[in-house]
Amino acid sequence: MSVATASRPRGRRAGSVNISGMENERGIACKGLSKRFGEVVAVAGFDLEAQAGQITALLGPSGCGKTTTLRLISGFEQPDAGTIRLGDRTLNSSGIVVPPERRRIGLVFQDYALFPHHDVAGNVAYALPEGTPRSRVGELLDLVGLTGTEGRFPHVLSGGQQQRVALARALAADPEAILLDEPFSNLDASLRDRMRREVRQILLETGVTSIFVTHDQEEALSIADRVAVMREGRIEQVGTPEEVYGRPATRWVAEFLGDAVILPATVENGEVDCELGSVAQNPGFRGPAEVIIRPESIAIGASPAPGGLDSRHGTVVARDFYGHDQLLHVELESGRRIRCRRAGFPAWHPGDHVQVWIEGPLTVLPAAEAAADRAQ
Amino acid sequence: MPLGLAGAAIAAAMVLPLAYLVITVADSADTAIDVVATSRTVELVIRSTALAVAVTGTAVLVAVPLAWLTSRTDLPGRRIWAVAAALPLVIPSYIGAYAYLSALGPAGLLRDALEQPFGVERLPDITGFFGAWLVLTLFTYPLVLLPVRSALRGLDPQLEEASLGLGHSQWRTFRSVVLPQLVPAIGAGAVLVALYVLHDFGAVSIMRFDSFTREIYTLYRASFDRTGPAALALILVLLMLVLLWLEGRARGRFVLHRSAPGTKRPARPIPLGAWRVPSLILCGIVCGLALVLPAGVLVYWSFQSFAGSTDWGGTLDAAGSSLLVSGLAATAAAACAIPIAILSVRFPGRLAGLAERLSFTGYALPGIVVALALVFFGTRAVPAVYQTLGLLVFAFLVLFLPLAIGSARAALQQVSPRLEEAARSLGRSPLAVIRTVTAPLMRSGVLAGGALVFLTAIKELPATLILAPIGFETLATEIWNATNVGFFERGAVPSLVLLVISAPSLYLLMRRE
Numbered sequence: 001m002s003v004a005t006a007s008r009p010r011g012r013r014a015g016s017v018n019i020s021g022m023e024n025e026r027g028i029a030c031k032g033l034s035k036r037f038g039e040v041v042a043v044a045g046f047d048l049e050a051q052a053g054q055i056t057a058l059l060g061p062s063g064c065g066k067t068t069t070l071r072l073i074s075g076f077e078q079p080d081a082g083t084i085r086l087g088d089r090t091l092n093s094s095g096i097v098v099p100p101e102r103r104r105i106g107l108v109f110q111d112y113a114l115f116p117h118h119d120v121a122g123n124v125a126y127a128l129p130e131g132t133p134r135s136r137v138g139e140l141l142d143l144v145g146l147t148g149t150e151g152r153f154p155h156v157l158s159g160g161q162q163q164r165v166a167l168a169r170a171l172a173a174d175p176e177a178i179l180l181d182e183p184f185s186n187l188d189a190s191l192r193d194r195m196r197r198e199v200r201q202i203l204l205e206t207g208v209t210s211i212f213v214t215h216d217q218e219e220a221l222s223i224a225d226r227v228a229v230m231r232e233g234r235i236e237q238v239g240t241p242e243e244v245y246g247r248p249a250t251r252w253v254a255e256f257l258g259d260a261v262i263l264p265a266t267v268e269n270g271e272v273d274c275e276l277g278s279v280a281q282n283p284g285f286r287g288p289a290e291v292i293i294r295p296e297s298i299a300i301g302a303s304p305a306p307g308g309l310d311s312r313h314g315t316v317v318a319r320d321f322y323g324h325d326q327l328l329h330v331e332l333e334s335g336r337r338i339r340c341r342r343a344g345f346p347a348w349h350p351g352d353h354v355q356v357w358i359e360g361p362l363t364v365l366p367a368a369e370a371a372a373d374r375a376q
Numbered sequence: 377m378p379l380g381l382a383g384a385a386i387a388a389a390m391v392l393p394l395a396y397l398v399i400t401v402a403d404s405a406d407t408a409i410d411v412v413a414t415s416r417t418v419e420l421v422i423r424s425t426a427l428a429v430a431v432t433g434t435a436v437l438v439a440v441p442l443a444w445l446t447s448r449t450d451l452p453g454r455r456i457w458a459v460a461a462a463l464p465l466v467i468p469s470y471i472g473a474y475a476y477l478s479a480l481g482p483a484g485l486l487r488d489a490l491e492q493p494f495g496v497e498r499l500p501d502i503t504g505f506f507g508a509w510l511v512l513t514l515f516t517y518p519l520v521l522l523p524v525r526s527a528l529r530g531l532d533p534q535l536e537e538a539s540l541g542l543g544h545s546q547w548r549t550f551r552s553v554v555l556p557q558l559v560p561a562i563g564a565g566a567v568l569v570a571l572y573v574l575h576d577f578g579a580v581s582i583m584r585f586d587s588f589t590r591e592i593y594t595l596y597r598a599s600f601d602r603t604g605p606a607a608l609a610l611i612l613v614l615l616m617l618v619l620l621w622l623e624g625r626a627r628g629r630f631v632l633h634r635s636a637p638g639t640k641r642p643a644r645p646i647p648l649g650a651w652r653v654p655s656l657i658l659c660g661i662v663c664g665l666a667l668v669l670p671a672g673v674l675v676y677w678s679f680q681s682f683a684g685s686t687d688w689g690g691t692l693d694a695a696g697s698s699l700l701v702s703g704l705a706a707t708a709a710a711a712c713a714i715p716i717a718i719l720s721v722r723f724p725g726r727l728a729g730l731a732e733r734l735s736f737t738g739y740a741l742p743g744i745v746v747a748l749a750l751v752f753f754g755t756r757a758v759p760a761v762y763q764t765l766g767l768l769v770f771a772f773l774v775l776f777l778p779l780a781i782g783s784a785r786a787a788l789q790q791v792s793p794r795l796e797e798a799a800r801s802l803g804r805s806p807l808a809v810i811r812t813v814t815a816p817l818m819r820s821g822v823l824a825g826g827a828l829v830f831l832t833a834i835k836e837l838p839a840t841l842i843l844a845p846i847g848f849e850t851l852a853t854e855i856w857n858a859t860n861v862g863f864f865e866r867g868a869v870p871s872l873v874l875l876v877i878s879a880p881s882l883y884l885l886m887r888r889e
Binding site: 074076099100101102103104105106107109111113115116117126127129166169170172173175 | 792794801802812816
């Protein structure tokens with residue numbers, strides 16, 4: 001053991017075998033992070049608070065600076081400006097740079113980065129803080145469901161197994177936070193769903209603060225407690241998965257997170273009026289606006305909407321049938337076409353005259369702001 | 377940062393011989409100018425350049441057809457020819473020269489054989505330019521053959537098929553499609569050949585061709601004044617630098633042409649048809665001259681020496697010395713290669729680049745130049761090291777460290793930096809990461825590099841001649857001594873032993889291709 005390793009700061013749980021505790025009350029706070037590589041601005045004014053014990057997804061298109069942000073937090077890159085804190089410890093600020101090995105932040109890489117010269121037990125044991133009993137390796141492998149693979153080498157493991165080893169190894173170092181870089185992108189589709197659930201379960205069980213980077217909206221929405229949507233080096237919106245999906249803060253977030261129907265509207269007296277009818281909602285301003293509606297929030301029926309909801313006439317002009325659901329293209333009286341996603345049955349057909357109405361959450365943006373967002 | 381310090385120290389040590397050479401010459405600049413500013417120097421430059429150009433040209437002419445025949449055609453016994461054509465690379469030029477001189481020279485086997493029946497007393501003299509050119513061509517053409525062959529394997533056969541499909545003949549296709557794509561490989565190999573010729577001391581000396589290296593050695597032996605040989609050595613270094621500069625410029629342009637390696641589908645062998653017999657004859661002549669003749673001569677002399685008085689003890693001692701000094705050099709080179717490789721691959725800044733480039737100084741320095749510089753260093757600056765084994769090992773380190781670095785670098789480039797980052801995020805300091813992750817994963821490359829240094833060092837002649845402590849004879853110096861005094865049978869057994877020991881180097885080289 002080298003001197004540097006021996007002098008590694010100890011957490012309260014170092015050496016203990018407790019993995020279920022929620023005693024890690026430490027979140028990650030980034031303020032005003034900026035990083036440029038030559039002419040390229042990778043991160044610009046990035047603010048994020050990842051709550052202790054929660055899973056935060058950093059979601060954005062490729063090239064938006066997600067991975068750079070992760071490398072800043074883990075200490076492999078130094079920010080040009082801004083601060084990073086983990087609990088009450090400052091990791092980066094002017095004059096302070098904590099090296100990666102002292103941050104107590106675990107990493108799970110996209111390609112897992114398992115040591116090819118160590119077997120599974122060796123990989124996990126490598127990360128154990130000094131003085132931890134070797135039996136901890138077995139406990140951790142148990143936790144990730146890999147009991148019995150101790151003597152195997154990484155190259156004979158499947159992708160899913162390698163990822164579990166990487167996770168066990170990261171947890172073995174008793175980190176206060178774990179960062180995962182596109183952790184599921186190397187897995188095939190059938191395995192991915194299962195691994196997402198399992199990894200989420202493990203992370204929640206250990207109570208470690210986690211941030212994972214992904215460009216996959218579904219992934220972010222399905223496993224994160226909170227989703228931070230990132231665009232061009234900064235955070236565009238942070239919220240629960242339901243919030244960012246159902247009430248996107250900007251038109252860009254709406255379109256990045258899924259299909260969106262966008263209609264011109266007017267706000268008057270607490271009523272939002274658009275081509276799909278009037279909805280009682282007060283967005284806090286008056287005048288011309290734009291509404292953003294998810295296609296599955298648009299209902300369709302043979303007769304007017306129940307419960308006094310305002311509805312309008314339309315004609316089905318095309319239909320994409322996917323089995324579990326169907327996407328209907330409906331032409332409104334104005335000639336505008338909208339998309340509406342419904343369960344697979346009952347079936348609708350082109351030519352059907354229908355009533356359409358809004359039945360879910362909608363986002364209302366002032367027309368000017370929406371235009372500015374579009375111009376970006 | 378201990379890694380940086382280690383790298384800086386190694387790089388500085390590698391530059392020491394060159395620096396000392398410059399200092400020596402600068403010290404007595406007047407004498408140096410007197411020695412150098414003569415028509416003799418101009419003559420030397422012309423001779424050495426002419427030899428380099430002639431050998432390089434012929435090597436390319438021999439190697440390209442052989443590479444094509446052994447990789448792309450239905451030549452009978454293609455695989456055997458492929459190995460046989462590369463084998464001459466393991467024969468050091470001085471052994472080749474020794475074999476040729478002892479076979480075809482004025483007191484050689486051929487004359488002996490012809491004397492009795494035909495009364496031939498004199499054969500045309502093969503020493504001089506002709507001998508040096510012949511021997512160097514025969515033992516350096518594989519340096520072109522190997523890269524060209526691997527380039528041929530990397531070509532996309534679809535391009536050729538497209539050309540043939542356009543109605544172009546096989547020959548026109550080769551000329552207009554294949555050959556242009558081979559230019560980078562031919563260029564790379566040609567530079568190696570030219571460097572080899574300028575470096576070479578053994579073959580030119582045995583063939584009594586007055587090139588730079590031989591002249592430097594003669595001057596060094598003849599007088600106590602070291603300024604003359606030092607000044608000449610410096611000019612030779614300049615000549616090498618010009619060559620390397622040309623290479624660097626050319627390489628910049630070549631890169632654009634380089635096609636992506638790896639083929640989707642192996643190319644169909646091209647039927648030789650009526651050209652089959654001439655092709656076989658060509659392969660036969662080249663392999664006969666470069667492999668069978670020298671090997672036959674060595675075996676013949678070995679039997680002669682068994683019949684006479686073989687100095688088995690001497691040969692055994694020499695083999696032991698060779699193993700010892702090469703082993704030490706290999707170990708030192710492998711150890712020094714690790715920090716340099718890590719610096720240049722993982723911290724590719726300006727300083728790391730400088731350290732790496734300085735460590736490659738030996739690449740541009742002929743063995744005799746390094747040896748000479750270290751003699752000056754030893755006799756004047758640090759007399760304690762002069763005439764020690766350590767100085768010889770250091771000379772080998774300067775000369776062959778680039779081989780070890782290349783191999784270590786290649787291994788490290790295969791290691792994902794994510795592994796090291798993972799280790800650091802798990803709480804290990806940078807030095808601990810090198811110890812527990814980087815170094816173990818580089819091991820195979822470092823070992824291969826060390827082996828390559830070993831196999832190259834064991835064949836080294838001029839530095840050994842000049843720097844070996846008195847009475848310390850290696851296989852290489854034994855062969856040299858035997859050839860010099862004309863006792864050809866004495867050099868045969870050491871030569872065979874040396875060839876057997878160094879044969880695996882070909883395997884290592886071919887694996888890297």
